[in-house]
Amino acid sequence: MRWLEYIVFLALVVGLAWPTGLYLARVFERRPTFLDPALRPIESLLYRFFGVDSRQEMSAGVYTLCFVLFSAVSTGGLFLLLLVQRWLPGEPADRYLTTPMTVDLALNTAISFATTTTWQAYGGETTLRYLTQLLGLVSQNFLAGAAGLALGIAFIRGFARERSATLGNFWVDLVRALLWVLLPVAFVGSLALIWQGVPLNLAPYTEAHTLEGGVQTIAQGPVAALEFIKNLGTNGGGFFNANGAHPFENPTPLANFLVLLAIAVLPASLTITFGRMTGRRRAGRLLLAVMVGLFAGGLALCDFAEGATPPRLADLHVSGGNMEGKEVRFGVGGSVLAAVVTSNGATGSYNSMHGSYEPVGVLVPLVNMLLGEVVFGGLGTGLYSLVMIALVAVFLGGLMIGRTPEYLGKKITAIETRLAVLYALLTPAVVLVLAALALATNAGRAGLVTNPGTRGFTEVLFAYASSMANNGQNIAGLDANSVFYNLTTALAMLVGRFGLAALALALAGRFAAQRRWPTTSGTLPGDSATFGVLVLGTILLVGALSFLPVLALGPIAEALRH
């Protein structure tokens, strides 16, 4: 029965990616859509207020600059809001806010939400006022998600254009991403979640008098305003500490299924947008096929690991799949699906505790993040993650057949190759160095408060993989609310967001300036099955070369000891 849920999910992702991808192409090519009558006036009003000329295009450099400035202002604003949030009016009452908002925690949180990472070194219900969640976090879930989508579109234009000095206008792409995509979809999706039981109120925490005569205080809040957009924008930070496991965030299997679709469909559909805007539809479909292949492999492995009774518990005459840290309503199936979707989709909204997964079970989300989230991936950013590694594959393919490598009519010369390889090396460089630093220092080891040995090692690796991939899910056994982790994870988030985006856009700018070279018999076609296999192999090869040693010390060692 678990397999039916998986298969229906994948079928819906692929099925919905089609129309969604074509719609996105319409929106960002500024062709008419059915929402225009309502949205065009708001759009032009916003441009007038910003003082931008929407017809003016930007070079890759200026586009990147605007993106960085927008993120910097967002981070600064959120940082200030977090510092003063204790003095904001409204619920929850002071006595429930037991985690102090220190300067380092505020900085970490601000960077985290402005980069779509939404890593949380705090628990929502014990730290934040409702107003902070709405004004600061809900808005950044929209804004950072929309900025990511804009980046993805600009990247696509690099391949779609020839002899062009520009990649589009950042402000236009940002506004269109918000008005035509995120806001309307999030509104409908949020209503569906309220229907399923996600609360939306500003009430004080409720005192319930339980059947056995005790008092249970139930944290409340405007949860539904955050819940859908945090997934749609591939952010993922929870309203509550337990994130997607909390019954108020994720009350039913259907709610779970819907938010997982929200994570996967837009990033998957960008492959179709890519094919449409570049006029190489088969190449777009091939990228989607590569994603689906990798997704299915990870899912099967994780299901295999979590579906069996944990061997040490079987010895105690306990039976059933691994349910430590999982909810009964989702079971192993809904939990594993969420683990695989959220770790592929740059979204930290896990619905079960990965810290209690079996070694092979936790290996899958960890590897998904370390590979750079090429399957679906972050909204907008996932597409270029996959295309960048595809370019490395093109280069390798070029070496094999001895021709100048090219992809979709764009020549990959020495400079493009360097950019792509730099992109591929940035993740191992940051993750491995920071993880080593954490394990070599007392400040880093002080975070290991729950699990000893290989699992503790995995927790540290997981934290930096998640930060670098702008994912944000964590193994909460690691106590990450310390100056050391708040600063080092923030550094990884910054490099993961801006370092990777700058490389991707620089490359897109170079491609846009090129002419489109005609296909010859010596070209490795970018839409053939051979190429798909080559890309798949390159992803796994680069991943294995970078991370096999460190994985051997963590989950692999733990699995072998079992």
Add this chain to the structure above:
Amino acid sequence: MKLREHVRVAVLSVISLTLVTGCIFPLALFAVGRLLYPGQAAGSLVTRDGVVIGSRLIGQNFIRPEYFHPRPSAAGTGYDGTSSGGTNLGPSNPKLIEGVRQLADDYRGTNGLSQDADVPIDAVTRSGSGLDPHISPRNAALQVPRVASARHMGKDVVRHMLADHTKGRQLGFMGQPRVSVLELNLALDRVAPLTPR
């Protein structure tokens, strides 16, 4: 455009778009959402005799033999609605193994099962939220004899009520079959009210 121009646009855009997404969006959602689904928006609260006794979605603790028992919880000291979370214990952590051994012994003792009786895993593991309102049908079925005898009810009657409160997979294929502990216990109280201890 100069850098200063770009900074100005960045500041204006963050301010105005924050207003759109952080104020107007939630307000619109409040207007429509609370109109359509007032009960859910308020947290699916359950009242009895005018008193809020909990939320349909949030698990609460039960230890009396007359009630079905929920899963063990790692939220605060157990089912703390302001402190959600799991144990985060890894699968080879001795604390996990010993904890489960203890919980399994307790479960067998409470429900009159033999020393090496097979125990459903959800009964001896802690959920991710610590607020899981559900147990598996197999877990509930093993508790039927205890509940029935503590309440002086027929096992068949309790079993029948359990069946009525067992939810299947949503839409036939999503998630797991499950029993809401609070709702089942409320139904039991309606049939045979308990004297407060």
